[in-house]
Amino acid sequence: MGSNLHLSGQEVLLEELRTTVEKSSEYDQVKIRKIEDLRKELQRTNKSNLVDRYRLNFELFQEYKVFNQDSAYSYGLNTRDLATQLDSLPLITAAVINLADVSVSAGMYKETLDLLETVDPDKIPANQRSLYYGLRGRVYSEMAEYSNLNYYSSQYNELASQFRQKALELTEEGTFFHSFLRAFIKYNRGDTPQALIDFKSLLDAPLLPREKALVHYMLGDIYDKRGEKEEAIVHFTMASLLDVKTSTKETLAIIRLSELLFETDRLKEASFFIQKANEDASFYGAQHRKIQVGAILPLIEEKVISRVEQQRRRLYIQNIIVSFLLLLATVLAVVIYLQVRRLKSARRSLMTAHHDLQTVNQQMQLVNKEIQSKNQQLKKVNDQLLEANKIKEEYIGFFFSRDADLFEKFREFKSRIEKDLKSEDLEKVKFRVKHYDLKKEKEKLLQNFDEAFIRLFPKFIEEFNSLLKEEEQIKLKKGQILNKELRIFALIRLGISHNEIIAQILGYSVNSIYAYKTKIRKRSILHKKEFDQKLIENTTLRF
Structure with a gap:
């Protein structure tokens, strides 16, 4: 029960991140407006006023620091030049450290x-000495991560550990930097349980958004290393949310989140977030982040395309099954037709025998009643076959038309991809794959299904509601033809009763289908076991 609640909370967080990413340009505009205000103030500042010009260049550097590497570096150079003119060692040192900070981020x-x-x-x-040593520790740590030779990576890690320890000794206790660095050093030395406690306790302190994002990233990294991927996803999502809201383009959190979603087979979310990571890396200008994105992006897109191909094959198989059912229905219709002819012939013979054999009149009457009963049964079967033929005629046309559309789209998509590959234009390939909207295709398929079904059963919604309690009747939103519950029972009306097949057609889980059906039956005026049969009997087909 607790695990399910956790997963539900995780899905809410992921949906919040998706929404936040979709309006990330709004957060970027806030930062851009602030930058523009600082630029205008800098333009108005007298060139002889070195102190104010240094302050404004420094503020612009801070705004660009995690937003755009090239612009941040440019303003960092300006602060160094102005600090030199002011002949201030603290300002010169701060400017150099800032330039080094941007360089390692890039x-x-x-x-x-x-x-x-x-x-x-x-x-x-x-x-400033703790920042200096902390930065040196970060440089050697990242160099160790990208070194392919253990000889050098071990040396780099040793240097990183030494410099971080120096930085920790120089930081003031009680500050965020001191607490974060102390927990980070414990984690690097293998004391993961204590590091986890220290990082969690940091979240209880009043932190700036960037500081909070760093803590969530470290918690995500720890849980990932421990194999607790669902918990890691929660923290990487929190870190990514804060990064997007602060317009932080130099970030690793959303890349790590995409990797974990890919590993847990959540391709839709993984593809969406890795695209955002790719955009941020390109915008910021961090080559090592582009390499990290480039390592996973093709894998995600390849698997997405593979799933689309599987869906196409599934539709093809479904069309074959429908064609087979139509053939079977035709054979049954021929058999019934022959039986009807035989019965008519038998009736004529009986009528002749009635005139010729008055003595067996009573027996003949019994035979006639039996024949009438058979005729009624045959009429009922014939009506059912007519209804089945009408449904299959409509839906076979629908599926062949839809399959033709899908085939044409895939043929055109494949043709364009092959053309781009021939011209070695990988960017176009990525662009086309990125903008192929599978969700829209699925929604269109369901929309077409709804329209085809309502053409066959124009009074379906009214007849369906007649089986429900008055206060529980379904009211569609504006623009809806069918909702989820109606669509499930529409498939049941068409003869598809297995939850697994319904779930596969509509793209829901089997548990969701069962839950929807149970909820509707509880709202019915009938006993739940009678609901499906009454639905079939009470809904009329348009001939």
Whole structure:
């Protein structure tokens, strides 16, 4: 029960992230407007006023720091030049550290080390020394991650550990940086349980959005390493939410989230979020993030295309089954027709015998009654066959038409992909795959199903509601033809009664189908066992 509630909360978080990503441009516009205001203020500031110009360039750097690497670096250079003109060692040091911070975020490790080498750590002001050593630790940690040789990666990790320890010793206790770094060092040294406790306790403190995002990312990383993927997804989602809302483009959280969703076979969400990660990496200009995105993006898109192909094959098989059922119905109709002819012939013989054999009149009357009973049964069967033929005629036409549309779309899609591949234009291939809207195709298929069904059963909704209590009757929203519950019972009216088949057609889980059916039957004026049969008997087909 607790696990289900957790998964439900996770789905709510993922849906919130999807909604937030869809309106990410609104958050970006807030940042852009703030940047524009700072730029205008900088333009109005007298060039001789070096202090104010340094402050404004520094603020612009801070705004661009996790938003756009190229612009951040440009304003970082400006702050360094102005700090040099002001001949202020603290300001020069801060500017160099900022430039190095942007460089490591962009994956330029050599450039970061070159910048840090220009600073003498013994001459750095005390309040900046922890940032200096913390940054050196981050550079060597990331270099170790990307090194293919264990010889170098072990050296880099050792240097990273030493510099982080120095940074921790220089930070003030009680600050976020001190608490975060202490927990991070414990995690790197293998004390995962204590690191987990420390990071969780940080969430209880008043944190800035970026600080909170970093804590959630670390919690996601810890849970992922422990194999608790569902818990890791929750924290990576929280980190990604905060990143989008703060217009943070230099982020790893949404990439890690996409990887976990791919591993847990949630391709739709994985594809959507990895596209956002790709856009952010390109916008920020971080080459190492582009490489990380490029490692998983083709795998996700390949699996998405594979699923589309499976659905196409499934539709093809369904069409074959429908064709077979039509053939079977035709054979049955011929057999019944021959039987009817035989019965008519028998009736004529009996009538002749009635005139010739008055003595067996009573027996003949009994025979006539029996024949009439047979005729009524045959008429009922014939009506059912006519109804089945009408349904199959409509839906076979519908499925062949839809299959033809799908085949044409896939043929055109395949032709364009082959053309782009021949011209080696991978960007176009990615663009076409990204913009192929499977959800829209599914919705269109269901819309066509609804329209075809209502053409066959124009009074279905009214007749369906007549089986429900007055206060429980279904009222459709504007623009709806059928809703989920009506669509399920529409399939039952067509003769499809197995939950597995209904779930497969509509794209729901078997449990969801069972739940919908149970809910409707509870709202009925009939006993739940009689509902389906009464539905079939009470709904009339348009001939």
